[in-house]
Amino acid sequence: MLKSLVKTLAVLLVLFAVAVLLFHGKRVTSTASGAAGERLEIYYMYHEDESQSLWLKAATKKFEEMHPGLTVDILFAGREVLGKLRPRMIIGNPPDIVNQGGDQLRVLQDDELFEQLDGELNTPAWNDTAAWKDTFIPGVIDIYIGRDKETAGHYYQIPTSVFCDEFFYNIAQFEKLGLKTPKTWTEFLHVCQVLKDNGIEPLAADGTETGYNVAWYTVLMTRTTNIKHVRATAYNEPGTSWKEKCFLDAAKLVRELRDKGYIMQGYEGSKWPSAQMQWVQGRCGILYNGTWIPKEMKNKLPDGFRMGIFRFPIVEGYPEADSLAQDIGADCFAIPKGARHKELAIEFLKLVTSKEQAVLLSQADVPCTTKGVPMPPSLAGLDELLSPPYKLYESYGITNDLSGWYRNCARENWSNLFLGHITPEEMIDDLQAKQERYYERMKLLADPTRTRGAGR
Numbered sequence: 001m002l003k004s005l006v007k008t009l010a011v012l013l014v015l016f017a018v019a020v021l022l023f024h025g026k027r028v029t030s031t032a033s034g035a036a037g038e039r040l041e042i043y044y045m046y047h048e049d050e051s052q053s054l055w056l057k058a059a060t061k062k063f064e065e066m067h068p069g070l071t072v073d074i075l076f077a078g079r080e081v082l083g084k085l086r087p088r089m090i091i092g093n094p095p096d097i098v099n100q101g102g103d104q105l106r107v108l109q110d111d112e113l114f115e116q117l118d119g120e121l122n123t124p125a126w127n128d129t130a131a132w133k134d135t136f137i138p139g140v141i142d143i144y145i146g147r148d149k150e151t152a153g154h155y156y157q158i159p160t161s162v163f164c165d166e167f168f169y170n171i172a173q174f175e176k177l178g179l180k181t182p183k184t185w186t187e188f189l190h191v192c193q194v195l196k197d198n199g200i201e202p203l204a205a206d207g208t209e210t211g212y213n214v215a216w217y218t219v220l221m222t223r224t225t226n227i228k229h230v231r232a233t234a235y236n237e238p239g240t241s242w243k244e245k246c247f248l249d250a251a252k253l254v255r256e257l258r259d260k261g262y263i264m265q266g267y268e269g270s271k272w273p274s275a276q277m278q279w280v281q282g283r284c285g286i287l288y289n290g291t292w293i294p295k296e297m298k299n300k301l302p303d304g305f306r307m308g309i310f311r312f313p314i315v316e317g318y319p320e321a322d323s324l325a326q327d328i329g330a331d332c333f334a335i336p337k338g339a340r341h342k343e344l345a346i347e348f349l350k351l352v353t354s355k356e357q358a359v360l361l362s363q364a365d366v367p368c369t370t371k372g373v374p375m376p377p378s379l380a381g382l383d384e385l386l387s388p389p390y391k392l393y394e395s396y397g398i399t400n401d402l403s404g405w406y407r408n409c410a411r412e413n414w415s416n417l418f419l420g421h422i423t424p425e426e427m428i429d430d431l432q433a434k435q436e437r438y439y440e441r442m443k444l445l446a447d448p449t450r451t452r453g454a455g456r
Helices: 002-024 051-066 081-090 102-110 171-177 185-197 210-224 227-234 245-259 274-280 293-297 342-352 355-362 403-419 424-446
Strands: 039-044 071-076 097-101 158-163 165-170 201-204 284-290 307-310 325-327 329-334 391-393
Touching (some): 039 342, 097 342, 158 355, 165 171, 165 274, 185 201, 210 227, 210 245, 210 284, 210 403, 245 424, 284 293, 403 424
Parallel strands (some): 039 071, 201 284
Antiparallel strands (some): 097 329
16 A cells, blocks of 8 residues: 555656746747747756856846847856756757757757757858858867768857967966976976976866876877877777877877976875966966966956967977867757747857857857957967967867777876876876777667676
């Protein structure tokens, strides 16, 4: 009796949850005019008090004024967009617009859950005669282009802001020490040594942030070989091995920074945002991090602090390397299939990617994707690093495209190298061994004739 009652209550709770979602998502069929009573729903990846959210709310107010009677509802999901979106997708009642990092949205894109936007991107941009597609920084709109059999070559995501890793430095500190931003690895090591000789710890780092740790080896591989070779090796193509000299050399360069005492003392246990604070306070000279740093540290900078950036240097002696490779990602918007206000959603996305709105976003220390809009002063020069001859890659074509391999074989391995837990030689041997086990396991899983005990 009790078990039966529990089951009945469980079913009722599920039905109640579905009913709530259906009620929450109930909307009137739209027209582009925005008739009275219509609601445009947006699932947004930022918290309500973040600068991007303040910008979006202002843009939303303008859009509502243009469409009397229209209400734009924003769910500030705070990086939990996909978790909140899935129930709506499951019951066939999605919001009109969803915003998240393009790499995360790609999972739904590959499952063909977003509207294709090829035609819309060829229509005029907001208050512009140019095609919407042509108003973005060249190459950025192509980062998340479809790649699967069904989506290849088609567009599903609209990028609004970009992010990438760069070195940050205190301009006044460099000027005082007579330092110039380094272009080569030799020059970079010289800068580190001068900082150290003057009582300044060269490199700030929070060693408990694994993603920051692995970035060092990820980018150094592109300085000792080319990305095509890295990908071929990660895909376990015949004739490739992590024991090749270029990969070991990259690992030795990471270790060199630790051995020379260039990384701040105690970095292995440092927790975010400790390293960033030590950098702005002048205790550390250089911070390798993402273009979100100006926004994160805006209210913590000392008076008169002048922030500068420079890209990861070229390593001499590797002519085949992709030394002009630049990693890049983007915050993107997409329109789920089944959205009931597609025309309004397109109009709204044209507004938020217009020059007028992009300038406002840039003023909030957020680098924008719209062509011709100046980068924030704290990121001066970033536009040059995103233009030819530099080549744009999402995470250098490694960590996202090969996410399963990366999690199982590389992530912990590359982090341990930066932390000094393993030597370059041990890291290479461990990586090769893990990869061999990984692909053997994938082979067994793909074999329909395998027995339950296969591979044991």
